Amino acid sequence: MSVLTVTGLTKRFGGLLAVSDVTFALGSGEFLALIGPNGAGKTTCFNMLNGYIRPDSGTVALEGRTITGMPPRAVWRLGVGRTFQITQTFASMTVAENVQMALISHHRRTLSMFARATRLYRAEADALLDRVGMLQHAERGANTLAYGDLKRLELAVALAHRPKVLLMDEPTAGMAPAERTALMALTGEIVASEGVSVLFTEHDMDVVFAHAHRILVLNRGELIAEGTGPEIRANRTVQDVYLGGGTLMSSTPPQPGATP
Numbered sequence: 001m002s003v004l005t006v007t008g009l010t011k012r013f014g015g016l017l018a019v020s021d022v023t024f025a026l027g028s029g030e031f032l033a034l035i036g037p038n039g040a041g042k043t044t045c046f047n048m049l050n051g052y053i054r055p056d057s058g059t060v061a062l063e064g065r066t067i068t069g070m071p072p073r074a075v076w077r078l079g080v081g082r083t084f085q086i087t088q089t090f091a092s093m094t095v096a097e098n099v100q101m102a103l104i105s106h107h108r109r110t111l112s113m114f115a116r117a118t119r120l121y122r123a124e125a126d127a128l129l130d131r132v133g134m135l136q137h138a139e140r141g142a143n144t145l146a147y148g149d150l151k152r153l154e155l156a157v158a159l160a161h162r163p164k165v166l167l168m169d170e171p172t173a174g175m176a177p178a179e180r181t182a183l184m185a186l187t188g189e190i191v192a193s194e195g196v197s198v199l200f201t202e203h204d205m206d207v208v209f210a211h212a213h214r215i216l217v218l219n220r221g222e223l224i225a226e227g228t229g230p231e232i233r234a235n236r237t238v239q240d241v242y243l244g245g246g247t248l249m250s251s252t253p254p255q256p257g258a259t260p
């Protein structure tokens with residue numbers, strides 16, 4: 001069953017057709033990659049899915065309900081989450097407090113003089129930190145974390161909102177190769193165990209072919225291919241247009257529901 005259904009999504013910036021008639025579906029519990037060269041339209045596509053950019057035409061539906069044109073906060077509330085970088089304000093808080101703040105926001109509680117953030121949702125925060133392997137760092141300041149651990153914290157914060165769909169825009173950017181693999185393996189486990197559906201963009205093809213269940217390829221705003229890793233590797237259009245005729249990686253992608 002599809003969680004997110006995208007139909008004919010189109011966006012122009014002046015004379016530039018940034019996203020052109022893009023149609024695809026994100027299945028329940030699917031780990032779907034959106035790849036393409038620089039300027040292919042990946043970010044624009046994402047921003048139309050989460051409400052940051054209004055499409056010129058086309059629709060986005062979450063579990064059958066049209067969400068096109070809704071403001072980002074409404075889309076977020078309905079269950080289309082995304083990972084955010086921990087900003088400076090949040091960096092001065094502890095790891096646990098970052099997740100607690102996200103839980104407070106999710107449960108729509110307002111902090112008052114009488115409600116100390118240090119107590120609210122601590123058990124739930126700890127469970128999420130445990131899920132991403134960060135429980136032992138709960139009391140540390142977020143600004144003291146290694147980059148890979150910060151990414152795990154960002155994942156826990158995103159999960160605190162209990163998303164049905166999680167959008168991850170270049171989740172492994174700036175990470176060392178070993179950290180990339182660890183983060184994507186963890187995300188794959190969460191996809192399998194929690195049933196969250198993930199759509200991610202990624203420039204590292206090793207990461208894409210090792211972890212994605214299925215791959216969408218954008219080029220100049222158009223969806224030029226869609227399929228499993230082996231199908232994408234064998235696709236001549238992808239090879240010619242996107243990879244300049246080069247060969248792709250030989251690793252085998254996991255099947256939906258499998259733990260990478």
Ligand SMILES: Nc1ncnc2c1ncn2[C@@H]1O[C@H](COP(=O)(O)OP(=O)(O)OP(=O)(O)O)[C@@H](O)[C@H]1O
Pocket residue numbers: 013016018036037038039040041042043044045
């Ligand atoms: N706000 C904007 N105004 C004008 N042009 C834009 C705007 N945002 C994106 N574009 C253009 O739209 C095209 C698609 O950009 P987009 O950022 O979506 O691509 P991308 O695939 O995410 O690229 P990258 O991999 O480099 O992040 C590019 O040509 C870009 O210059």
